[in-house]
Amino acid sequence: xxxxxxxxxxxxxxxxxxxxxxxxxxxxxxxxxxxxxxxxxxxxxxxxxxxxxxxxxxxxxxxxxxxxxxxxxxxxxxxxxxxxxxxxxxxxxxxxxxxxxxxxxxxxxxxxxxxxxxxxxxxxxxxxxxxxxxxxxxxxxxxxxxxxxxxxxxxxxxxxxxxxxxxxxxxxxxxxxxxxxxxxxxxxxxxxxxxxxxxxxxxxxxxxxxxxxxxxxxxxxxxxxxxxxxxxxxx
Numbered sequence: 001x002x003x004x005x006x007x008x009x010x011x012x013x014x015x016x017x018x019x020x021x022x023x024x025x026x027x028x029x030x031x032x033x034x035x036x037x038x039x040x041x042x043x044x045x046x047x048x049x050x051x052x053x054x055x056x057x058x059x060x061x062x063x064x065x066x067x068x069x070x071x072x073x074x075x076x077x078x079x080x081x082x083x084x085x086x087x088x089x090x091x092x093x094x095x096x097x098x099x100x101x102x103x104x105x106x107x108x109x110x111x112x113x114x115x116x117x118x119x120x121x122x123x124x125x126x127x128x129x130x131x132x133x134x135x136x137x138x139x140x141x142x143x144x145x146x147x148x149x150x151x152x153x154x155x156x157x158x159x160x161x162x163x164x165x166x167x168x169x170x171x172x173x174x175x176x177x178x179x180x181x182x183x184x185x186x187x188x189x190x191x192x193x194x195x196x197x198x199x200x201x202x203x204x205x206x207x208x209x210x211x212x213x214x215x216x217x218x219x220x221x222x223x224x225x226x227x228x229x230x231x232x233x234x235x
Contacts, residue, residue, distance in 0.1 A: 055070060055071070055105065056070070056071055056087075057069070057070060057076060057077070057087055057092075057105060058070075058071075059084050059086055059092075060075070060079065061079070062079045063079070064082075065079040065080055065081060065082070066079060066080075066081040066082070066083060066084045066094070067079035067080060067081065068084075068087075068092075068107075076105075076107070077103070077105075077106075077107035078107070081094040081095060081096060082094075082095040082096065082097075082098070083095040085119065085120055086120065087105065088120040088121050088122065089120075089121040089122070089124065089139070090104065090105070090121075090139075091103065091104060091110065091111070091120075091121055091139060092120075093118045093119060093120060093126070094109075094113070095113070096109075096113040097113070099113040099114055099115060099116070100113055100114075100115045100116070100117060100118040100128070101113030101114065101115065101118075101141075102118070102121075102126075102141075110141075111137070111139075111140075111141035112141065114130075115128040115129060115130055116128075116129045116130050116131070117129035119154065120154070121139065122154040122155050122156065123155040123156070123158070123173075124138060124139060125137070125138060125144065125145075125155050125160075125173065126154075127152040127153065127154065127160070128143075128147070129147075129152075130147050131147070133147040133148055133149060133150070134147060134148075134149040134150070134151055134152035134162065134163075135147035135148060135149065135152070136152070136155075136160075136175075144175075145171070145173075145174075145175035146175065149162040149163055149164060150162075150163040150164060150165065151163035151168070153186065153188060154188060155173065156188035156189045156190065157188075157189040157190070157192065157207070158172060158173060159171065159172060159178065159179075159189055159194075159207065160188075161183075161186035161187075161188070161194075162177075162181075163181070164177075164181040165181065166184075167181035167182055167183060167184065168181055168182075168183045168184070168185065168186040168196075169181035169182060169183070170186070170189075170194075170209075178207075178208075178209075179205070179207075179208070179209035180209070182198060183196040183197060183198050184197045184198065184200070185197040189207065192206060192207055193205070193206060193212065198211075198214070199219075200219040201214055201215040201216075201219045202214075202215045202219075203215065
């Protein structure tokens with residue numbers, strides 16, 4: 001009986017050891033290993049496509065007429081306009097038969113050429129001139145600030161210089177005069193500050209019209225200091 005039990009125990013040990021070894025090799029991987037495997041088996045992350053950069057167009061002139069080429073030199077808008085001042089915010093002003101309107105990058109006239117004078121869009125608005133008065137239109141061509149000023153400049157940081165009588169002040173996007181007309185010359189706001197000329201002296205103001213600095217030495221008559229002096233862009 002003793003011998004039988006001894007043999008049976010020996011047999012169990014011999015059979016059990018390989019099974020235990022095999023079971024040890026089949027132990028679940030550590031959580032770190034499993035996580036690494038899961039990551040490795042994932043499909044590469046699908047990144048959203050990068051939006052195509054808006055193609056740049058460059059004006060050209062031949063025989064007194066203007067058109068546009070792309071960055072390969074291909075003519076994409078034929079030479080046909082009397083004047084143009086380049087694309088900004090997706091539209092370019094052009095002159096046709098003495099009147100001004102706007103084209104899109106395909107050359108389609110999206111705002112009819114009905115204005116006496118215009119300029120490029122800035123902050124979604126562009127000044128226009130009709131019958132001697134200035135106002136502002138949006139990109140649909142709708143007049144959003146009535147034609148009532150004696151001169152007008154581009155919007156910058158939400159404000160634009162306008163002329164009432166002989167002096168300039170600043171309006172907001174609703175057309176409200178937020179800085180009363182009091183300057184002989186103005187420039188657009190940059191960093192919350194604008195250069196102006198008052199009593200023939202160069203000064204700097206903030207968005208409320210508060211004077212930050214004013215020239216103290218004797219000004220010269222007709223002085224137009226500053227890199228933007230005058231209105232060279234009107235045509």
